[in-house]
Amino acid sequence: MANINEIARLAGVSITTVSRVLNNHKYVSAEKRAAVEKVIKAMDYTPNRVAIDLIRRETRTIGVIIPYNNNPAFDQLLHGVLNASIEQDFSVTVLPTKYNKAKELQYLSMLKNKLLDGIIIVSRSNPWETILPYTNYGVIVSCEYTDHLEIGCSYVDRYASYLEVFQYLKDKGHRNVAFTTARTESTSTQQTVAAYKEIFGVPQPDLHLPECYRMEDGHAAGKKLLNLSIRPTAIYANGDEVAGGIYQYAQSIQVSVPEDLAIMGQENQPIGVALGLSSVDHQLVKVGEHAFQLLIDKSREKIKIPYRINHRLSI
Numbered sequence: 001m002a003n004i005n006e007i008a009r010l011a012g013v014s015i016t017t018v019s020r021v022l023n024n025h026k027y028v029s030a031e032k033r034a035a036v037e038k039v040i041k042a043m044d045y046t047p048n049r050v051a052i053d054l055i056r057r058e059t060r061t062i063g064v065i066i067p068y069n070n071n072p073a074f075d076q077l078l079h080g081v082l083n084a085s086i087e088q089d090f091s092v093t094v095l096p097t098k099y100n101k102a103k104e105l106q107y108l109s110m111l112k113n114k115l116l117d118g119i120i121i122v123s124r125s126n127p128w129e130t131i132l133p134y135t136n137y138g139v140i141v142s143c144e145y146t147d148h149l150e151i152g153c154s155y156v157d158r159y160a161s162y163l164e165v166f167q168y169l170k171d172k173g174h175r176n177v178a179f180t181t182a183r184t185e186s187t188s189t190q191q192t193v194a195a196y197k198e199i200f201g202v203p204q205p206d207l208h209l210p211e212c213y214r215m216e217d218g219h220a221a222g223k224k225l226l227n228l229s230i231r232p233t234a235i236y237a238n239g240d241e242v243a244g245g246i247y248q249y250a251q252s253i254q255v256s257v258p259e260d261l262a263i264m265g266q267e268n269q270p271i272g273v274a275l276g277l278s279s280v281d282h283q284l285v286k287v288g289e290h291a292f293q294l295l296i297d298k299s300r301e302k303i304k305i306p307y308r309i310n311h312r313l314s315i
Contacts, residue, residue, distance in 0.1 A: 007045060011035040061091040062295055063119040065107055067099050071213060072239055072269050073284055077122050077143055080288020088296060090117075099125040099183075111138030118295040120288075123186075141295045143287055144187060145302065152300040154290035156282040158188055161307045162195035165264055165280055169234045170199055172315065174262060178225050178232035179203070180212040180242055192238070212238060215271070218245020226255060233261065234315070240265035240272030240279055247275055247314070263314040276313035283307065 004018045011018070013032050020028045021036040039045075064081055066074050078094065085092045093116065095107040104126050110116045111134055118139030124131065128148055134140060135150040142153040169177050177200060181189040189210060196203050206228055209221045218237060222245060225232055237243035243265030247257060255261050265272045268281035283305050290303050 007036060007039050007043065010043075011039045059091075059115065059117050060089065061093055061116055062292070063093045063095045063107060063110060063116045064122060065095045065097060065104060065119060065124065066122045067125075068096055069094070072241055073267055073282075074122055076267065076284035077288040077291075080285040080290075081120060081292045082288075083285070084289045084292035088292075090292075090296065095119075097125060099123075101125045105130070108134040108140075111140075114138075118298075120291045120295055139295050139298050141291045143291050145304075149300060152294040152302065154287045154294060154303045154305060156284075156287060156305050156307050158282065158307075159191040159195055161280050161282065161309075162192050163198060164309065165236055166195055166199035168309070169236070169262065169264070169315075172234075172262065174232075174234040175200070176207075176230060176232045177234045177236065178207040178209070179236040179238070180209045180218070180221050180246075181238050182211065182213060184210045188238070192236075207232060212242045215241045215245040215248070218242035218247075219249045220245070222246035222249030226250060226253065226261070231261075234264070235261065236264045236266075238266055240267055240269035240277060243277050243279070243314075244271040244275055247277065258313065258315050265314075268308075268310055272312075278312045278315045279310045281308045281310055 004015055008015045008018045013036060017028060017032055018036055021033055064078060066078060069075060082092055097103045104124065108119065108131065111119060116138065118141065120141045120143065122143050128146055131140065132148060132150055140151050142151055143155065144153065145155040146153050166177065179192060179196060181192050183189060193208065209224065212218060212221055218241065221242065225235060226249065235246055237246055243263050247263055250257055250261050257263055263277055265277045265279040267284060268279045272279045286305050290305065294301060294303065
């Protein structure tokens with residue numbers, strides 16, 4: 001089987017030159033590169049990528065810890081990472097956890113074993129104090145804000161966006177406002193509840209529906225909320241798919257939007273655009289793109305991405 005020593009001999013160049021050609025190093029003359037590539041083609045040589053990775057001490061592969069796919073928000077973040085990785089010729093390994101703490105730590109151990117150059121955490125289940133020791137083995141970047149100096153982050157000030165939405169609804173004359181969230185223990189849910197309290201006071205239990213992720217969850221939320229004895233005049237949904245489900249149910253019982261019910265969605269997803277739903281856009285694709293750049297730059301910078309509120313027909 002051919003090896004780089006034999007390729008160097010047949011091409012009349014040094015082993016270092018062959019190595020540079022295999023690694024696409026720019027400091028190789030066109031004549032020598034052509035000679036090496038001609039021998040490689042003639043010998044049908046396939047380089048041992050693992051060996052090359054060991055030599056250059058990088059894999060050009062990163063991991064993305066994500067709870068699960070088929071979630072519009074997480075998919076947008078991952079899409080941003082993939083966009084940037086293609087431009088930089090990096091490979092991306094998706095690491096789904098389903099919020100399993102042990103699985104998350106198993107993935108982080110891949111840094112210790114030098115299987116990845118770094119890891120982007122889209123959403124986590126372990127506390128930062130458990131995650132921080134793994135920064136000794138590789139770069140870790142977060143898609144949520146953390147003040148830990150060891151970790152760079154690309155993030156959106158979600159709390160500010162929630163405050164602005166609830167204040168906007170209050171200014172429009174709404175006092176009986178409901179909202180949906182995802183996991184009860186998630187940071188975004190806690191921030192949504194805190195922002196609601198600041199604008200409207202402690203929410204009535206019937207007006208906060210957690211564990212909403214998809215259109216069918218929104219449909220169920222709409223059915224519950226719009227059949228209350230005193231139904232809300234506005235609903236802030238934690239995703240445009242959820243908002244779409246609420247809209248669908250409202251239409252089915254002849255509740256007019258926005259005359260009888262105002263709906264605000266989140267993340268500016270296609271269904272929201274199609275239905276004319278107002279939506280808070282946290283620009284998650286940009287968050288993912290910047291997270292990738294922080295990782296390959298080995299940066300611990302904190303980059304805040306601005307959010308936008310798209311006003312359409314539902315409010």
